[in-house]
Each structure stands twice: as structure tokens, then as C-alpha cells.
Amino acid sequence: MSLLKAYFALLFLLCVNVFAKKDVNGDFYVGRNQMIYRTEELSQEKFLAYSPLSNGTHLREAVKNILVPRVVGSAGHTMVRDYIASDLRDLNWNVEIDKFHETVPILGKLHFHNIIARLNPDAERYLVLACHYDSKYFEEFEFLGATDSAVPCAMLLNMAHVLQEALEPFRNSKLSLMFIFFDGEEAFKEWGPNDSIYGARHLAKRWEDDGTINRLDMLVLLDLIGAADPTFYNFFPNTEAWYSRLISLEERLSNADMLDHYISNGISRQYPNRYFQPNTMRSSFVEDDHIPFLKRNVPILHLITLPFPSVWHTKDDNESIIDYLATENIARILRLFIMEYLLSSQHNE
Ligand SMILES: *[C@@H]1O[C@H](CO)[C@@H](O)[C@H](O)[C@H]1NC(C)=O
Ligand SMILES: *[C@@H]1O[C@H](CO)[C@@H](O)[C@H](O)[C@H]1NC(C)=O
Ligand SMILES: *[C@@H]1O[C@H](CO)[C@@H](O)[C@H](O)[C@H]1NC(C)=O
Ligand SMILES: [Zn+2]
Numbered sequence: 001m002s003l004l005k006a007y008f009a010l011l012f013l014l015c016v017n018v019f020a021k022k023d024v025n026g027d028f029y030v031g032r033n034q035m036i037y038r039t040e041e042l043s044q045e046k047f048l049a050y051s052p053l054s055n056g057t058h059l060r061e062a063v064k065n066i067l068v069p070r071v072v073g074s075a076g077h078t079m080v081r082d083y084i085a086s087d088l089r090d091l092n093w094n095v096e097i098d099k100f101h102e103t104v105p106i107l108g109k110l111h112f113h114n115i116i117a118r119l120n121p122d123a124e125r126y127l128v129l130a131c132h133y134d135s136k137y138f139e140e141f142e143f144l145g146a147t148d149s150a151v152p153c154a155m156l157l158n159m160a161h162v163l164q165e166a167l168e169p170f171r172n173s174k175l176s177l178m179f180i181f182f183d184g185e186e187a188f189k190e191w192g193p194n195d196s197i198y199g200a201r202h203l204a205k206r207w208e209d210d211g212t213i214n215r216l217d218m219l220v221l222l223d224l225i226g227a228a229d230p231t232f233y234n235f236f237p238n239t240e241a242w243y244s245r246l247i248s249l250e251e252r253l254s255n256a257d258m259l260d261h262y263i264s265n266g267i268s269r270q271y272p273n274r275y276f277q278p279n280t281m282r283s284s285f286v287e288d289d290h291i292p293f294l295k296r297n298v299p300i301l302h303l304i305t306l307p308f309p310s311v312w313h314t315k316d317d318n319e320s321i322i323d324y325l326a327t328e329n330i331a332r333i334l335r336l337f338i339m340e341y342l343l344s345s346q347h348n349e
Helices: 004-018 044-050 056-066 075-090 146-162 198-210 237-255 324-346
Strands: 028-030 036-038 094-104 108-118 125-132 175-182 216-223 232-234 276-280 300-304
Touching (some): 056 075, 094 198, 125 146, 146 216, 175 324, 232 237, 232 300, 237 300, 237 324
16 A cells, blocks of 8 residues: 555545535446446345345455465465465356566565456456455564455455356356456555556556456455445546445445444444445545556546554554454445446446
8 A cells, every 4th residue: 555645645635525525426427438327226126135145254264365474476475366266266257367577676576466357258348346465575574464455355255256146147248247356566665656556557558558458347446444444435536426326335235224233332324434435535645556547547446445444554454453244344335336337237238
């Protein structure tokens, strides 16, 4: 994740924007190449069918498998990569490893591997969800990175498991689902344009050159998720209508009493205590894996907890920080979002 300086600049922005409540009930979404998509609510029947789906046992298992030190080039890194790839291959996803090498500060020449998993390898367009699976190198201690980003990656694997049946129709549809597990998000020495997001920079460039980038409908990037009471914001006007679907789904699930311990300690999650905040930040200093794609005009949803979890880039970002109830709630909202996107965007084909 980006510089501390940027973090404080952002907190300042946050204060400015919190009171500028925006109307987010947009129905239309202007996508790539100015195509206009209509967002459509999940039918009540589908909402009732998908909402109860979950598997907390599997989520914990996935976290356990990823939550080891996994600095690029280490044995843990290889282990986690193999785990992610084989877990999705077992579910019949098409998995590609995008391999390259680069010389980095401190550790020298390293081999990087982005993991790209496609539900339908022949689809024309993709909704993309992404996280980074490398962990940050620290000289003084072994960093585990539960929120950064073992939990987000586990959430993606868990989503593929939980929605296995529901996603069946999208194995041969024109619009399908893609997961990217980026490598080398973290800086080795100091965050900067040449020392950070190695995998994302490589992949965006490669896909610009071969045209694949035009097939990405939207990139939904998950980062720093897993601690208690996360809050999210929208950053980009062109994805506001989709972001507003997250707000609506949170509300719909809450009204249906489908969010666990959503009301805790007698405090109800009315605004401003909701997960998905109704504000757009018109500018953001949070640099992350989405940047090389944003620069190439890919619509972005950046789902990163703001403010950052208090354990950010410390040895305390470990298993003990994980709030599984909140994580499951976010995962539940995201699963419905995926289904709503895939189903309603099908009508736009
Ligand atoms: C949940 O996940 C666990 C562990 O992967 C698996 O053994 C179990 O069968 C799953 N439960 C359901 C209902 O799918
Ligand atoms: C990053 O690398 C490019 C190309 O090697 C170089 O031109 C640029 O000055 C570097 N930027 C920084 C901030 O180090
Ligand atoms: C995990 O984090 C907690 C605090 O959140 C800390 O007390 C504990 O020492 C950490 N465990 C390890 C193994 O570093
Ligand atoms: Zn980080």
C-alpha cells in the first residue's frame, strides 16, 4: 500500500467529503468505449436464493493456507501460488500464470507470477475481481499480512466455491468472471513508481499491447479487508452507479436480516456506520494495483478499507485481527453484487 504521507492526505480528504452526501441512485452506467449499461436489481427470487449461501469453514481454511510469509521469491510465496492455482483449477476455472522477472531494490533479480483465473476462457468481456497475494518484505520481522491481502484473496477463492452452482451459466457466456491475484504489489524498499505494483504494471502493459485490456468491463480491487468495522468509499465517477449497487445490496441484506451481528453492542449500522459509505471522493492518493489499469481507462471499483486498518504494515496484521463476521458480511454483499452484475449486464449484450 502507498505512502504514509498519502495516507494522511487522504484522511484529510475524507473529512472534507463525509458531509458532502451525494445522490447515488443512478440506474445507468457508462462503461468502456462510452457504452451505456443499465444496472438492474436482482429479482427477489434470486436474492432469496443467493443470500443464504456461505461457507465460513472454507473461508477460514483458505485464509489459513494463504496466511504465511509470502515475499516474492520465497518458499511460502510458491506454496501460496500453487494453492491458489490448484484450488481454482479444481473448480474447473482456467488458470494462467503470467511470469516475468525484474530486478528490485534489496532482493535483486526476482521472478514474479500473476495468477489469472477465468471462469470462461473464451468470453468476450470480463468482470474482474482482484487482490495481491505477495506479502511485504520487512528486514526486522516476518510480516503475515492478514488484511494485506490474505483475507481479500481468500474471499475470492471462497466466492468461487460458494457460488459454484450459481456461476455455472457463466462458463459459456459472452460476459464472464475473471480473478487476478497480482504479484509484487508491495514495495521492497520505498513505495514509488518503480518500486511497487510490479505485477499490475506488467500485466496492464502486456494487455494493452495485445488488446486484452479492452475486454475488461470493470476491475474490482479488494485490499486491506479483514479487520472489524471496515468502511469503503467510491473514488471514481464513472463507476458510481455500480458502487451504488453495493450500498443498495448492503441495505437490502440488512433489511432481510441476512447480515450476521450487523447490529452489535446495541449500535445499529445506520449511516455513518454502514460498510459502504455513500460518498465519492473526487480524488484519491491511494496508489494500488488498479493504477496501471486506471491509466488505460479501465473502470475501477477500489474496495479498500478507509481509514486503513490500525495494524497496517505491522506484525500485528495477523490472524488475531481478523473479524470473520464482518468479513463474511462483506463477502455476502460482494457475492450478490457479482451475480447482479453478471445477470443484469447479460441483458446489455
Ligand atoms: C464448506 O467447506 C468445507 C471445507 O472446504 C467443505 O468440507 C464443506 O463440504 C463445505 N460445505 C458445504 C455446505 O459446501
Ligand atoms: C523509474 O524508472 C524509469 C525508467 O527506468 C526512470 O526514467 C525514472 O526516472 C524512474 N523513476 C523514479 C522515481 O525512480
Ligand atoms: C498477532 O497480533 C497480535 C496483536 O494484534 C499480537 O499480540 C501478537 O503478538 C501477534 N502474533 C504474532 C505471532 O506476531
Ligand atoms: Zn501492504
